[in-house]
Amino acid sequence: MKQTRLAIDVGGTFTDVFVFDEETGKISVTKTSSTPSNPEQGILDGIEKAQLKGENIKVFSHGTTVGTNALIERKLPKTALITTKGFRDVPEIRRGTKLDLWDAYKDTAKPYIQRRDRFEINERIDYNGNVLTAVDPEEVRVLAQKLKKRGTESIAICFMNAYVNAENERIVKEIIQDELPDTYVCTSSEVLPEIFEHERMSTTIVNAVLGPIVSKYISTLEGEMKQKGYEEDILVLHSGGGVMTSSTVPRYAARLASSGIAAGAIASKHIAKLCGFNNAIGLDMGGTSTDISLMYEGDIRITKDWYIEYGYPIGFPSIEILTIGAGGGSIAWKDEGGSLRNGPQSAGAVPGPACYMRGGEEPTNSDANLVLGRLGIDLLDGKMQLDKEKAVKAVEKIADEFGYSNVEAANAILEVANANMCDALRLISVRRGYDPRDFALVAFGGAGPLHGAYLAKEMEIPTVIVPPHPGVAAAMGCLLVDVRHDLSKTYVKNFEQITLDELDSEFYALEKEAEILLQEEGVTKENSTLMRYIDMRYSGQWRSLAVPIGTREQSLDATLEAFHQEHEREFSFSDRNQQVEIYGLRLTAIGTVPKPEFPKFGPDGRLEDALKEEREVYFDKQFVLTNVYDREKIPVASEIQGPAIVEQLDSTTVIPPDFTAVVDEYRNLIITINK
Incomplete structure (x- = not known):
């Protein structure tokens, strides 16, 4: 019986594997090193490490950095x-x-x-x-x-x-x-x-430029998976937050330019909704970068203004994600003006942070966290050892530059990293007209839970959510998406000059094309949904806003009013006396894919049994004896008072003083600041 759902997220440093057994409801995760020179090998290594057989896999969905890396490295x-x-x-x-x-x-x-x-x-x-x-x-x-x-x-x-x-x-x-x-x-x-x-x-x-690259990649991966016994479609996440089957990937290769990045935003949306939040900011902090996304009233923001390299836009709709060079491997350095900087340079997977013992010597965020005791010397359940002496030696470079002690230097490195991330959080929230205080912060990725509480305090975000498997949450996101295609057409006309019948006729042509695409993907008509959008603007404007009208517009007046309201929210301005024109028509075709239902858990055990050790951790300018917990053993409904450290296979969570964490029925850590 095929009962296993497999999701893989290929990152810059690690390839994350998320496995869900439908029969037992069991979730297992693992991580393996990414192989940029041979991207499919990292995936195969992850499957091997997870001890999976191809014939038992029901669904295989993944996000890949193949397109992103090819554009950045210009290997075209x-x-x-x-x-x-x-x-x-x-x-x-x-x-x-x-x-x-x-x-x-x-x-x-x-x-x-x-x-x-x-x-x-x-x-x-x-x-x-x-x-x-x-x-x-x-x-x-x-x-x-x-x-x-x-x-x-x-x-x-x-x-x-x-x-x-x-x-x-x-x-x-x-x-x-x-x-x-x-x-x-x-x-x-x-x-x-x-x-x-x-x-x-x-x-x-x-x-x-990406067509031949992704065609070769997907055909090679298909061949390798068939040898393992997997005969179903390989699903690939694309920039719009949906998946394509391997047969469609070569046709829309540019959509894979941000494939891996989108997975984290999908996971963030799902996790926040499970916890009862319709407004959430996703913070996916990995080894080399931090990806920030925003969900408002249950929907993730979508943009058409994006690129991998500035000056060369990619016009496909994409989940709006702000990426900055702030990760566990981001390097701290002194600029020409004498200021301490953090990133965007990264130690990457090789040589990695100094504490990884792979040849790295520059001070990174991971080294700073280790020096302050927030990160333990054992990672991946003890399978990866960190060298604190090498971390101290790396951080000494910053200490010597600024006349700090090693501890002060490590703290300064993290404060600069946090300031960079707060700037990015403001860009995606305040600059867009959203109040961060109305949102929850979903902190995940290998390094996100180390910094989440500090960012929330600075931004006055009331709640931080750390999912059960934060280090592989983006991989989980690959299992939570549907087949999706976005079609568009330029259609410039004064809004007062159109009729419902004219709009229906234009949309009908797009819908016929969408139905063919979904049929090629193997999606039945019963599982298909076609959503219409109209790009609208005030006459004389350069930019337009996409107004959703569902499966069919019921009233032109209602559509016009929806545009005025959206313009008011986005720009704090609207003018109902101004002439409005249609700029373009868009259609989103969704092919619903069955998704896993993750189990709920009840209280089982005692918090004391999850206590691993006590260690000195730096908080508020001093070292404090801090409880360190094994997350796998923390029972549901437990309440953890900060300061505390929560360790697990794929990440470490820091709960500073004056914060409290509660474990919900899905094993999410809900962290709030004490009032």
Whole structure:
């Protein structure tokens, strides 16, 4: 019987494995080192370590950093761009903006496709979709042969105004595929049929450079899993917070650019709702970075303004996640102005923090936590030993620079790290019009529970939730998502000039395309849900807001009022006398996937039995003798008064003085500050 659900999250330092047995309700977790040079190997090592047999696995879902790493490291296949004559330099021109407005010397990264690999052909379609200049097939064939001689592995096709009429792109793609059958080809009208040539071209280019990489990755992983006896679809998490089957992954490769990052946000949403919170901020702090997400009234914020490298946007809807270089391996350093900094440089998996004994010598957050006693010398249930002497020696570098004692230096390192994370929390909450005091903070990842209480105190967040398995919570998120596809169409019209029938007709075309996609994924009609959204804006505005209208809009007046209310919440401003226009139509296609129901637990045992030891831990400028608990043995309904340390296989939780933690029926730690 297939009763095991397997979820894996491939991180920068560790690959996390989460296993749920449907028959017994038992959850087991494990971690193994990531293998960036051979990403599927880390997954296979994790399955081996979890002692799983492929024939017993019912569902296998995972998030991967394959796409993210390829873009950051620029390990990309030889890719060409074919575009309209006169538009070869759009990737260079971009929007003319800079990430740091005041740094005149800092350049934006080079385009993913260099100018020598970008080619123009004669074609033209006007804004209404009329073909002004048809494609010359012979010109395309000559270009195809040139690309063949160059050894081109992938081709992006992006013509101006193809979003309104894809005919010329379709013709060129057919010719290219006929001439170069082994080459990956994608068009902008298939990838992102929306206005704005830079965003559409950038997304198409990212899709093209990642296409061969993710195709090879997923086919290799499929082959390895079949050898282990797993015959079902491999589900891959994508940026929008859903999953795709392996057959769809190559078509929308750009959606994997933030695959692994999205899993944590999904897990945060699920955990918060289990605990009765509809507003929550997710803090996923791992070895190299911290990913922060926000859920408001039960929904995670979605954005289309995102990128892996600034200047090259990816236009697919994505869970809005703010990532900063603050992790357990983030390195503390002194800048040219004499200030203490923390990150974004990281010791990574290799050599790692100094205390890992893998050759690292620079002071990191993990080293600082170890020096202060907040982190024990045994990790992964004693399978990984930390060297406190090496941590002290690393932290001494900061102590010598600033004239601190080792303890003062370690404390300063963590205070700077916490300040960086608080800045990020403000960006995703206060800057968006949300009051952090109305939210719970879900702290997870290997390092999140070490810092969660301190961040909540600074931000006046009343509650911190630490899930039962914080170090692998992101992996768990991979089991909690549905098959999802996001389709869009540019549709510019004055709101007063449309009718319900016109909107229905436009949405119907998107729905037919979505139904085909879900059928290809093996989703039945009974398990399909199609949700409509309208992008709206005040006339003359540049940006628009997506207004959800459910499965069908019932009233144009109600839709208009919903836009005014959303504009008021987002920007503290609305004008019901101002003319409103529709900018685009969006459709989210959901294929419901059965999800595990995690068991509840009752009180069993005594808190005293969970006490492992007492050790000196640094709190409030002094060392305090602190109880250290084994989380696996802490019974439900227990109340732990701070200061306390809670240790487990995949993470360590710090409960500072003046804080209290209670274990709920799902074994979540609910931490609150004493009033």
